Amino acid sequence: MDTVLSKYEPVIGLEIHAQMKTKSKAFCKCSAEFHSSPNSNVCPVCLGYPGTLPVLNENLVDHIIRMGFALNCSIRKVSIFARKNYFYPDLSKGYQITQFETPICENGFLDISLRNKETKRIGVTRIHMEEDAGKSIHDFHDDESLVDFNRCGVPLIEIVSEPDIRSTEEAFRYLSKIRQTLIYLEINDGNMEEGSLRCDANISVRLKGEKEFGTRCEIKNLNSFKNVSDAIDAEIFRQIKVIESGGNVVFNTMTFNAKEKTTSATRSKEEAHDYRYFPEPDLVKVTVTDEWKLKILESLPEFPDARCKRFMNEYSLPFSDSDEITQDKFFADYFEEAVSGLKSKDETSIRIVSNIVRAEVRRVLNEQKIGIKEFNIPGKVVSMIADSVFAGKVSVTASKEIFNILLKGNSEEEMISLFNKAESDLSQISDSSEIESVVLKVLDENPKEVQRYKGGEKKLAGFFVGKIMQESRGKANPKIVNELLLKNLETE
Amino acid sequence: MKKIPPGLKEIQKDLSLKNITCVDLVKNYLENINERKDLNVFISVFENEALARAAEIDAKLKSGKAGKLAGAVISVKDVISVKDKKLTCGSKILSGFETLYNATVIERLLSEDAIIIGKVNCDEFAMGSSNENSFFGPVKNPIDTTRVPGGSSGGSAASVAAKMCLLSLGSETGGSIRQPASFCGITGLKATYGRISRFGLVAFASSFDSIGIFGNNNYDIAALLKVISGHDSSDSTSSDISVPDYTELSEQKFKPEDIKIGFASEYFEEGLDPDIKKGVLEKIDSLKGKGFQVEEISLPHTKYVIQSYYILTSAEASSNLSRFDGVRYGYRSENSQTMEEMYVNSRSEGFGDEVKRRIMLGTYVLSAGYYDAYYRKAQKVRRLIMNDFENAFGKVDFIISPTTPNTAFRLGEKIEDPLSMYLNDIYTASVNLAGIPAISIPCGIDRNGLPFGIQIMGKKFDEPGLLKIWNNITE
Numbered sequence: 026m027d028t029v030l031s032k033y034e035p036v037i038g039l040e041i042h043a044q045m046k047t048k049s050k051a052f053c054k055c056s057a058e059f060h061s062s063p064n065s066n067v068c069p070v071c072l073g074y075p076g077t078l079p080v081l082n083e084n085l086v087d088h089i090i091r092m093g094f095a096l097n098c099s100i101r102k103v104s105i106f107a108r109k110n111y112f113y114p115d116l117s118k119g120y121q122i123t124q125f126e127t128p129i130c131e132n133g134f135l136d137i138s139l140r141n142k143e144t145k146r147i148g149v150t151r152i153h154m155e156e157d158a159g160k161s162i163h164d165f166h167d168d169e170s171l172v173d174f175n176r177c178g179v180p181l182i183e184i185v186s187e188p189d190i191r192s193t194e195e196a197f198r199y200l201s202k203i204r205q206t207l208i209y210l211e212i213n214d215g216n217m218e219e220g221s222l223r224c225d226a227n228i229s230v231r232l233k234g235e236k237e238f239g240t241r242c243e244i245k246n247l248n249s250f251k252n253v254s255d256a257i258d259a260e261i262f263r264q265i266k267v268i269e270s271g272g273n274v275v276f277n278t279m280t281f282n283a284k285e286k287t288t289s290a291t292r293s294k295e296e297a298h299d300y301r302y303f304p305e306p307d308l309v310k311v312t313v314t315d316e317w318k319l320k321i322l323e324s325l326p327e328f329p330d331a332r333c334k335r336f337m338n339e340y341s342l343p344f345s346d347s348d349e350i351t352q353d354k355f356f357a358d359y360f361e362e363a364v365s366g367l368k369s370k371d372e373t374s375i376r377i378v379s380n381i382v383r384a385e386v387r388r389v390l391n392e393q394k395i396g397i398k399e400f401n402i403p404g405k406v407v408s409m410i411a412d413s414v415f416a417g418k419v420s421v422t423a424s425k426e427i428f429n430i431l432l433k434g435n436s437e438e439e440m441i442s443l444f445n446k447a448e449s450d451l452s453q454i455s456d457s458s459e460i461e462s463v464v465l466k467v468l469d470e471n472p473k474e475v476q477r478y479k480g481g482e483k484k485l486a487g488f489f490v491g492k493i494m495q496e497s498r499g500k501a502n503p504k505i506v507n508e509l510l511l512k513n514l515e516t517e
Numbered sequence: 518m519k520k521i522p523p524g525l526k527e528i529q530k531d532l533s534l535k536n537i538t539c540v541d542l543v544k545n546y547l548e549n550i551n552e553r554k555d556l557n558v559f560i561s562v563f564e565n566e567a568l569a570r571a572a573e574i575d576a577k578l579k580s581g582k583a584g585k586l587a588g589a590v591i592s593v594k595d596v597i598s599v600k601d602k603k604l605t606c607g608s609k610i611l612s613g614f615e616t617l618y619n620a621t622v623i624e625r626l627l628s629e630d631a632i633i634i635g636k637v638n639c640d641e642f643a644m645g646s647s648n649e650n651s652f653f654g655p656v657k658n659p660i661d662t663t664r665v666p667g668g669s670s671g672g673s674a675a676s677v678a679a680k681m682c683l684l685s686l687g688s689e690t691g692g693s694i695r696q697p698a699s700f701c702g703i704t705g706l707k708a709t710y711g712r713i714s715r716f717g718l719v720a721f722a723s724s725f726d727s728i729g730i731f732g733n734n735n736y737d738i739a740a741l742l743k744v745i746s747g748h749d750s751s752d753s754t755s756s757d758i759s760v761p762d763y764t765e766l767s768e769q770k771f772k773p774e775d776i777k778i779g780f781a782s783e784y785f786e787e788g789l790d791p792d793i794k795k796g797v798l799e800k801i802d803s804l805k806g807k808g809f810q811v812e813e814i815s816l817p818h819t820k821y822v823i824q825s826y827y828i829l830t831s832a833e834a835s836s837n838l839s840r841f842d843g844v845r846y847g848y849r850s851e852n853s854q855t856m857e858e859m860y861v862n863s864r865s866e867g868f869g870d871e872v873k874r875r876i877m878l879g880t881y882v883l884s885a886g887y888y889d890a891y892y893r894k895a896q897k898v899r900r901l902i903m904n905d906f907e908n909a910f911g912k913v914d915f916i917i918s919p920t921t922p923n924t925a926f927r928l929g930e931k932i933e934d935p936l937s938m939y940l941n942d943i944y945t946a947s948v949n950l951a952g953i954p955a956i957s958i959p960c961g962i963d964r965n966g967l968p969f970g971i972q973i974m975g976k977k978f979d980e981p982g983l984l985k986i987w988n989n990i991t992e
Binding site: 069072073074075076077078079080081108110112114117118119120170172299301302303306307308309 | 596597598604606611614616617618620715716717718719720722723724750751752753754832833835836838839840841842844845846856860880883884885888892
């Protein structure tokens with residue numbers, strides 16, 4: 026089968042819907058807050074009461090232009106809204122306000138890095154503004170459905186790629202980078218599980234070398250990275266199977282079954298909706314002046330690629346460390362906060378900060394399943410730890426123990442006093458006679474291991490070092506420990 | 518009962534002289550409403566509330582703190598939202614629905630101490646030219662109860678003509694104020710699109726809909742217009758052009774030699790009742806006699822007005838009326854098992870024939886494969902019609918025409934023939950396509966004693982001109 030699969034090439038385009046982080050909804054003053062009790066963020070406008078009118082939230086326009094710049098789009102000076110008409114109980118007005126013929130951002134691109142170190146450019150056809158629908162709940166009652174309109178009218182942008190994607194890996198990388206960009210711009214929280222970021226995939230396959238595209242199918246509502254990858258794989262496989270068995274792929278809207286990892290048709294072209302798009306007469310044109318664009322351009326943050334390069338230059342970090350830190354904007358902000366608090370801006374001390382955030386901080390975030398913004402130790406406390414290591418006051422081993430002690434602190438002041446105490450408790454011992462007494466004690470307590478060492482098991486040196494460090498609570502200067510250990514083992 | 522003076526100015530004078538009170542006024546109107554229930558004008562009468570408010574305003578008058586519209590008792594077409602009241606739009610589909618908020622115009626009226634006496638009947642969702650398309654039954658013309666009052670704001674026109682209130686708020690999309698004003702022998706003003714906030718007006722065709730005013734004279738209309746006009750942050754299509762002092766301007770007259778009046782032969786062709794033609798032409802002659810310059814102009818795309826009007830308004834209506842689905846409010850059919858049945862049955866049972874006709878027409882012209890041939894083409898025609906008016910207003914200050922091709926017809930006469938009904942909008946709909954203001958002023962009576970109006974169309978935002986020329990025409 027693999028040889029059959031390798032004859033084909035998939036052609037993929039992604040449509041990504043991202044909920045914009047605005048205070049209020051797209052066309053009314055209701056809060057766009059995610060976690061609220063059902064139907065608490067609603068008003069006559071978003072409930073589609075007779076006589077109400079939409080008024081555009083200009084922050085939505087700000088946000089989409091930011092994304093347009095980030096994806097190298099041209100920004101349309103005058104764009105209009107359209108109505109997309111269909112009936113569903115969670116669509117209060119019977120139409121969705123969106124953009125159709127004149128999206129505000131067009132003709133952009135995004136460069137992605139692949140596993141093989143190559144860079145690929147993916148075209149961005151358009152980005153447009155629209156409003157979300159409410160949420161239908163079908164599994165609460167046996168014989169009736171409920172609707173929560175909190176989400177109805179929440180602002181979204183839809184980012185439509187060109188069919189430039191040629192593999193599941195590329196799709197994954199593209200989606201990741203879109204997500205990263207949204208988070209860097211602070212216009213979306215990147216949370217696919219909660220639905221603030223959703224993805225539809227258009228997929229077709231063709232024989233390698235073929236110029237024409239095959240017939241595409243669209244998989245709707247993919248809500249995790251894993252599902253995006255699995256669904257694309259499943260759909261490519263399904264389409265190749267259809268072609269190989271002599272059939273033709275027909276245009277269909279598909280859904281993905283995550284349990285069985287299969288795709289199946291929900292709607293064929295004949296049954297497709299006719300949305301009857303037409304210009305929204307209740308809203309005026311959106312005019313983006315040069316001044317407006319300039320103001321947004323000036324407020325754009327540094328994007329991940331540029332930041333990674335800067336970290337390599339400014340902080341002399343190796344690419345792998347710099348890339349790892351800059352993946353998450355707020356993580357990179359944290360790192361920079363810690364660096365800026367250092368007493369010595371020495372390369373070595375910056376490297377110590379890098380090690381602490383990538384190892385210790387990351388470990389705690391993973392254990393506690395939290396983001397860096399929820400992490401309790403402030404960056405400047407990390408600078409104190411790194412300064413202390415750099416100055417030789419505490420060992421790296423002791424610094425890890427200090428870090429764990431600080432985790433229990435409730436406020437910055439408390440952490441600083443905890444730090445001062447721990448630093449003096451664990452300050453490095455470089456006094457040879459003091460260390461030697463510990464070395465001798467450990468050797469006395471472990472006569473069997475000493476015998477084995479002398480019998481040739483030289484790797485037991487590590488065992489002794491561990492015991493000595495434990496005994497000295499990480500305070501013994503490792504270099505002196507090594508010297509004294511060898512001296513005593515070899516001479517005895 | 519004390520006699521009510523004919524206009525707001527006299528009413529406010531009598532109030533200040535304490536010859537009458539607001540309570541007297543409201544009682545008087547309520548008595549007229551109750552005496553003429555046969556006309557079927559009101560859907561809701563706010564009897565107790567209006568009396569209570571009248572007493573409050575009387576108290577304010579005593580302390581000298583009353584608003585500009587103290588003494589103005591107003592009826593409101595039941596397509597405009599008045600908080601905590603039924604809002605029916607003349608339709609079964611809004612059965613049991615009470616709205617949650619005040620339209621901007623209502624807020625503004627109340628803040629100047631107008632009294633709202635009730636909600637008046639209209640064609641369902643303002644679609645119709647006879648007021649026969651109401652779920653609550655037709656309104657009868659107070660002048661001849663065998664005849665229609667016009668539509669869709671038939672209740673508004675009848676309420677003013679039958680002295681059930683001083684003024685009425687109506688709405689129009691293609692002539693629904695001017696035509697019933699003409700049929701009932703009163704004045705009706707349709708302002709420039711964007712002059713008056715639409716927030717709280719249930720949409721029929723958003724890019725056409727305007728709230729407008731019925732009254733007996735230009736001063737009353739001007740006083741109301743001044744209060745309800747102006748930008749509204751809840752309606753992005755409302756204009757931020759400043760609001761002139763209409764009341765003061767309405768007391769002025771034009772010097773005839775300063776003004777050029779356009780006469781378009783397209784508005785005097787076949788289909789126009791001879792009595793109306795004669796009456797309007799005589800009025801034009803008399804204006805000439807007073808020294809006005811009358812110039813022949815051309816509005817060459819007039820023959821496409823009705824077609825493009827019905828395509829565009831039906832398209833917008835088909836979308837605007839999608840929200841009436843039985844999900845959140847209003848009528849939901851009992852006989853439904855599935856979601857689709859709930860939609861189909863609620864809408865089939867809830868809407869009347871004319872509304873369904875327009876939803877189907879509008880859905881059709883927006884459908885894939887037909888959009889370009891109908892909707893897009895009609896938009897282009899609309900642009901040409903706007904250009905016609907722009908060109909004409911480059912030469913003249915006003916355009917004068919009959920308001921309607923005929924006077925009030927008999928109840929039932931045209932209801933089975935939608936096309937002939939649609940032709941009633943032939944002189945009025947172009948104004949809505951172009952977004953300009955126009956006024957219908959009583960002009961004369963026909964051989965049957967029925968009134969007809971003369972229509973004056975003005976440049977965008979020239980409401981002052983229409984209010985002033987009212988004085989020249991009626992003197």
